[in-house]
Amino acid sequence: MSDLHGWLLGRLSWDALPFYSAIATVAAGVLVAGVLAAVLFIAATRRWGYLWREWLTSLDHKRIGVMYVVLALVMLVRGVIEGVLLRTQQAVAINNPGFLPPEHFSQLFTTHGTIMIFFMAMPFLTGLINIVVPLQIGARDVRFALLNAISLWLTVAGAGLVMISLVLGRFSTGGWSGYPPYTEPPYQTGVGPDYWIWALTLSSIGATLTGINFATTLYKERAPGMAFMRLPLFAWTALCTSILMIFAMPPLTVATLLLALDRYLGFHFFSNTDGGNLMNYINLFWLFGHPEVYILVLPSFGIFSEVFPTFSAKRLYGYTSLVLATLAITVLSFTVWLHHFFTMGQSAGVNAAFGIATMLIAIPTGVKIYDWMLTMFRGRVRLTVPLIYASLFLMLFVVGGLTGMTLATPPVDFQLHNTTYLVAHFHNMLIPGTLFGLLAGYTYWFPKVFGFRLNEHWGRVAAVCFGLGFLLAFMPLYLLGAAGMPRRLSVIHQSAFAPALWVAEAGAVLLFAAVASLVVQLIVSIRQRDHTRAPLGDPWNGRTLEWASPSPPPAYNFAVLPAVHDRDAFMWLKEQGQAYRAVVQPAPINMPRNTPVALFIGAASFVAAFGLVWHIGWAALGGVLAAVACVVVRSFNRHTHQTVSSAELAAEHNRWVAAVQAAEAVNRDLELDPRNRGRAEPTL
Amino acid sequence: MNDVAAYRRTLRLYTLGLVLAVLLTAVSFAVVGLTALNGPGLWWVLYGCGALQVMVHFRCFLHISLARSHRHDLWLLLFSGLIIALMVGGTFWVLLSQMARMGG
Ligand code: HEM
Ligand SMILES: [Cu+2]
Numbered sequence: 001m002s003d004l005h006g007w008l009l010g011r012l013s014w015d016a017l018p019f020y021s022a023i024a025t026v027a028a029g030v031l032v033a034g035v036l037a038a039v040l041f042i043a044a045t046r047r048w049g050y051l052w053r054e055w056l057t058s059l060d061h062k063r064i065g066v067m068y069v070v071l072a073l074v075m076l077v078r079g080v081i082e083g084v085l086l087r088t089q090q091a092v093a094i095n096n097p098g099f100l101p102p103e104h105f106s107q108l109f110t111t112h113g114t115i116m117i118f119f120m121a122m123p124f125l126t127g128l129i130n131i132v133v134p135l136q137i138g139a140r141d142v143r144f145a146l147l148n149a150i151s152l153w154l155t156v157a158g159a160g161l162v163m164i165s166l167v168l169g170r171f172s173t174g175g176w177s178g179y180p181p182y183t184e185p186p187y188q189t190g191v192g193p194d195y196w197i198w199a200l201t202l203s204s205i206g207a208t209l210t211g212i213n214f215a216t217t218l219y220k221e222r223a224p225g226m227a228f229m230r231l232p233l234f235a236w237t238a239l240c241t242s243i244l245m246i247f248a249m250p251p252l253t254v255a256t257l258l259l260a261l262d263r264y265l266g267f268h269f270f271s272n273t274d275g276g277n278l279m280n281y282i283n284l285f286w287l288f289g290h291p292e293v294y295i296l297v298l299p300s301f302g303i304f305s306e307v308f309p310t311f312s313a314k315r316l317y318g319y320t321s322l323v324l325a326t327l328a329i330t331v332l333s334f335t336v337w338l339h340h341f342f343t344m345g346q347s348a349g350v351n352a353a354f355g356i357a358t359m360l361i362a363i364p365t366g367v368k369i370y371d372w373m374l375t376m377f378r379g380r381v382r383l384t385v386p387l388i389y390a391s392l393f394l395m396l397f398v399v400g401g402l403t404g405m406t407l408a409t410p411p412v413d414f415q416l417h418n419t420t421y422l423v424a425h426f427h428n429m430l431i432p433g434t435l436f437g438l439l440a441g442y443t444y445w446f447p448k449v450f451g452f453r454l455n456e457h458w459g460r461v462a463a464v465c466f467g468l469g470f471l472l473a474f475m476p477l478y479l480l481g482a483a484g485m486p487r488r489l490s491v492i493h494q495s496a497f498a499p500a501l502w503v504a505e506a507g508a509v510l511l512f513a514a515v516a517s518l519v520v521q522l523i524v525s526i527r528q529r530d531h532t533r534a535p536l537g538d539p540w541n542g543r544t545l546e547w548a549s550p551s552p553p554p555a556y557n558f559a560v561l562p563a564v565h566d567r568d569a570f571m572w573l574k575e576q577g578q579a580y581r582a583v584v585q586p587a588p589i590n591m592p593r594n595t596p597v598a599l600f601i602g603a604a605s606f607v608a609a610f611g612l613v614w615h616i617g618w619a620a621l622g623g624v625l626a627a628v629a630c631v632v633v634r635s636f637n638r639h640t641h642q643t644v645s646s647a648e649l650a651a652e653h654n655r656w657v658a659a660v661q662a663a664e665a666v667n668r669d670l671e672l673d674p675r676n677r678g679r680a681e682p683t684l
Numbered sequence: 685m686n687d688v689a690a691y692r693r694t695l696r697l698y699t700l701g702l703v704l705a706v707l708l709t710a711v712s713f714a715v716v717g718l719t720a721l722n723g724p725g726l727w728w729v730l731y732g733c734g735a736l737q738v739m740v741h742f743r744c745f746l747h748i749s750l751a752r753s754h755r756h757d758l759w760l761l762l763f764s765g766l767i768i769a770l771m772v773g774g775t776f777w778v779l780l781s782q783m784a785r786m787g788g
Contacts, residue, residue: 243763251771283775287771287775346782350781
């Protein structure tokens with residue numbers, strides 16, 4: 001009997017159900033109910049067929065991008081709720097145990113960090129890059145459309161593992177960085193670290209493939225005339241992020257796989273005994289980890305570089321310096337990883353070298369800050385939601401950068417490392433830097449993807465709550481950290497910390513309100529979409545090519561590839577009166593057909609990873625074999641493309657051109673008015 | 685016609701690459717598992733196999749040759765070289781420093 005059970009279900013048993021903490025039980029219940037409700041809702045509205053045909057099997061880069069962003073937003077909600085729980089525990093548990101058992105508290109900071117980095121920020125930025133970059137560079141698609149879908153579904157499989165760990169078993173308690181030996185068998189024998197390992201392995205493979213795909217796309221698929229020094233800045237940052245992904249994700253994949261060998265097969269790469277050396281893990285992890293923070297922030301820099309000129313109605317100031325600064329940051333980001341382990345025993349000379357290298361990054365970043373400010377200078381500035389995020393970023397990011405300088409000084413770091421000062425510092429970079437940028441991009445490009453604008457009022461509420469909430473939640477942590485409060489603390493034995501912790505709690509509540517406002521905004525916007533439609537494609541008087549198509553753009557993006565004559569390619573076309581021209585007999589286009597192969601590969605990988613986590617041999621092996629089989633079977637399919645005929649292209653394109661020419665062009669005072677249908681009056 | 689010839693040539697290159705890659709991998713495992721080779725001698729054999737493996741991949745799978753190297757390809761290679769040198773060199777520097785100071 002027990003043999004059969006072991007064979008069928010591995011280590012899975014009733015004990016895996018989440019009854020160890022009331023909060024965990026509720027969370028699992030909410031998750032199960034939420035998934036069931038979603039499935040039933042889609043079935044009741046008879047949308048499964050539509051979802052399957054138009055989305056789940058789609059290879060269209062814009063739809064893949066949207067699915068990435070949806071994943072990111074769902075994970076953002078979970079991540080923020082976990083953050084609020086952590087903050088509340090720390091505010092409550094002063095000289096008492098609080099409401100979270102220590103083990104659950106540790107799981108929560110681990111899932112919070114893992115989710116926010118790998119399943120919120122990464123999918124969010126990958127999604128925006130997917131949606132925007134091909135349009136911006138005048139391409140019809142990414143270079144490898146199927147690979148793109150495979151990256152998506154591998155990431156979703158990883159996120160699925162983190163989600164299912166809410167219901168079955170417990171997650172790792174080893175933090176988002178999973179340092180051994182604590183994540184190894186003598187200390188954590190359960191499935192937690194295995195969930196963490198396989199979730200990260202899947203998502204890091206997905207990210208590596210994305211990096212390869214977008215670097216190739218940016219190299220090979222640019223429209224005629226789109227020289228490198230004409231690339232929009234978001235495309236530049238996407239290129240640098242892709243390159244960072246290509247070089248930085250493999251060390252992570254290797255580190256997690258070696259850790260898996262230690263855990264599953266009794267290897268001794270990172271164990272305390274038998275010749276293992278945990279420093280190898282820490283070194284590998286941060287070889288990935290530091291470039292990772294630039295993977296997270298560069299796309300946001302790119303988004304701000306689009307938002308500032310558009311909403312200031314000016315050319316981007318200092319384009320060349322911004323490009324050079326981005327490149328400098330890309331290279332320098334591979335020279336500083338040691339600042340994450342100053343205290344681990346190398347010589348003072350090594351520490352000094354890495355400390356100085358770290359400080360050097362402030363130079364190109366400072367250049368960027370001035371370029372952005374000068375872009376706004378004497379522009380026609382409109383304080384719309386993306387610009388509010390951008391302005392908050394300008395002010396707050398500098399604070400985070402300065403505290404980073406303090407931490408880059410090794411002797412100071414010896415005092416502050418592992419305290420809440422560090423927690424404040426990295427949230428100061430990740431929230432105003434990464435998250436605000438991504439939310440600005442979400443608001444800015446939403447009308448491009450869906451053809452209607454997001455509600456401005458709720459967007460402002462969310463942005464202001466995010467700004468204030470961030471300040472309240474994290475500024476006190478600088479003080480607490482300087483006063484010596486360690487991070488990852490589930491119970492606090494120092495009453496003097498109470499006031500600051502309660503201020504931080506208020507901030508966390510505001511941050512929760514911000515996320516709730518985002519949800520409300522989405523619902524309200526969908527309801528009011530008839531008042532905010534901008535199908536003609538250019539609601540913000542855009543400067544770059546993503547605005548040179550109807551909203552939503554057709555699957556092939558452009559009936560005729562645009563010719564690029566200027567850095568602000570679309571602005572140039574508008575100024576020359578060439579933006580909206582009818583076509584005669586465009587060449588037919590070959591577009592990839594939909595296929596469920598990528599989804600199957602993701603599903604098979606999920607089964608394999610789940611099998612590995614619970615030691616279910618047949619699932620692990622079967623999943624891997626099924627994924628390989630999908631690739632092999634697919635390679636025999638010769639009908640992978642379909643042709644869009646010339647007549648079809650001409651009809652669709654010319655209908656749009658006629659609609660634009662018939663429409664009233666609105667000026668910037670009417671930007672948020674229902675009359676803004678997406679044709680902009682030139683601002684001169 | 686031309687297509688078929690080009691196809692054959694590419695196929696031959698890939699097959700050659702596959703055979704060499706498998707061979708080099710097998711040799712590495714074999715010297716560790718089956719021979720009495722030890723110490724620096726063993727390391728050099730493994731380094732050598734690794735270096736050859738890199739070259740096989742470049743030549744047979746990525747079609748990079750010195751002769752008609754496209755400028756962009758060359759830039760990418762140089763950049764990759766720089767990053768790998770930073771990561772590998774830095775790792776040696778850091779870990780050797782730790783080892784020296786911790787008597788390990
Ligand atoms: C928006 C509201 C957020 C709140 C309230 C919040 C709160 C927290 C708290 C309380 C901790 C634990 C601090 C400690 O160890 O003492 C934490 C850790 C962390 N957070 Fe957040 N956070 C938020 C957003 C984010 C975002 C947007 C990111 C990344 C994009 C992020 C990444 C992390 C990481 C990586 C950790 C470290 C986890 C670990 O210790 O292993 N957080 N956060
Ligand atoms: Cu770093």
